[in-house]
Amino acid sequence: MEFKSVVGWRRSIRFFEPWRAVEREKVQCILEAIYRAPRVLEVDFVRVLVVERDRLAPAQMQALKTPTTTAQLDMAPVYVFFYADVSMLESALDGANFRELIRLGVLNPSHGWDERFVSETAIPYLRALVEDQDRAPLRPPSAGEGTGPMVSRETLRLARTAIGIAQEYALLAAFDQGLAAQLSGVSVNAARTILGIPDTWIPSSPMLLGYHGESREAGGQRPREPFEEDFFELRHPHPFYREPAVVERLTAAEMIQAPAPFSWRMNEVRGLARKFGLPE
Numbered sequence: 001m002e003f004k005s006v007v008g009w010r011r012s013i014r015f016f017e018p019w020r021a022v023e024r025e026k027v028q029c030i031l032e033a034i035y036r037a038p039r040v041l042e043v044d045f046v047r048v049l050v051v052e053r054d055r056l057a058p059a060q061m062q063a064l065k066t067p068t069t070t071a072q073l074d075m076a077p078v079y080v081f082f083y084a085d086v087s088m089l090e091s092a093l094d095g096a097n098f099r100e101l102i103r104l105g106v107l108n109p110s111h112g113w114d115e116r117f118v119s120e121t122a123i124p125y126l127r128a129l130v131e132d133q134d135r136a137p138l139r140p141p142s143a144g145e146g147t148g149p150m151v152s153r154e155t156l157r158l159a160r161t162a163i164g165i166a167q168e169y170a171l172l173a174a175f176d177q178g179l180a181a182q183l184s185g186v187s188v189n190a191a192r193t194i195l196g197i198p199d200t201w202i203p204s205s206p207m208l209l210g211y212h213g214e215s216r217e218a219g220g221q222r223p224r225e226p227f228e229e230d231f232f233e234l235r236h237p238h239p240f241y242r243e244p245a246v247v248e249r250l251t252a253a254e255m256i257q258a259p260a261p262f263s264w265r266m267n268e269v270r271g272l273a274r275k276f277g278l279p280e
Helices: 003-009 024-035 058-064 071-075 087-094 096-103 115-131 153-176 188-195 244-252 265-276
Strands: 046-052 078-085 135-137 150-152 180-183 201-203 207-210
Touching: 003 153, 024 046, 024 078, 024 153, 046 153, 058 071, 058 188, 071 207, 078 087, 078 153, 087 096, 087 115, 087 153, 096 115, 115 150, 115 153, 135 153, 150 153, 153 180, 153 201, 153 207, 188 201
Parallel strands: none
Antiparallel strands: 046 078, 078 201, 078 207, 135 150, 180 207
C-alpha cells in the first residue's frame, strides 16, 4: 500500500477472525520494521516478545485480562508485547554506538561529531541522564510484587519514547500487509510472570494482531477534535493554517477518510456479536 493509504486505513480493530492464523513471515516483517525504527539517542532500548494465543494455557489467558480487554484477547491469534530495557542506557556509556555511527558517516564533523566530542560531551550527557537524582521505581507498587530498581525519570522518559516509536512502526507494518491490529491493555504483572520478563524491562501496551473480523472500515475513521486545537505555528495559541487543498489531496490519497459513525455500523456490531457469541 501507499504510505498515506496505510495511515488512513489504520484502525483500532476489536473484532478478529480467531480461527485464522497470522503467517509467520508477516510477523517477521513487522519485527523487521521495528528493527529499523529510529533509536532514541542511538540506544538499543526496545525488546519485543511475540506470543501465539493458542500456546497460552487457559489460566494464563485469564490472568492477562483486564476489565476492558476480554473478548479481543480471546479473538486475536497473536500478541506482540513491547518492552524497553532501561539498563541499555547505562550500557551505552562507553560511546561505542556513537563511534560506530561516526565510522559509518552517519554522525559527521560537519555537525560537530568527532572522538573528542564523544568523550567530552556525548558520554557525559548520557551519564548525567543515568545519574539524575530525580528517580522513580521501575514499576508502580502492587500487591505481592516488587517495584524493581530505582531509575532516573529521564531514563524512563527516553525508554517510553522508544517503545512508542516501535509501536507505531509495528502498527503501520501490520496494516500495510492487510492485517488488523490494536494496542491493548493487559495485566502487566501477569505478563511479566508468564513471559519471564527481566527486572530491567518496562512494559507498554501490547499489540493484538490478526485478520479483520469486522469490516475494514470499522465504522469509519475516528472523529477528532478540530485540527486547530492541536497544531500551532510560531507560538501558542496561533493555529497552523489547514489548507483545504491539502485536505482534498490527502482525501484522494485515502489518508483522510469518512468519519465514524457509518449509518450501518450499529447493525454491523450487532451482527458481529451474534456471529462470535458475544453480548449485544
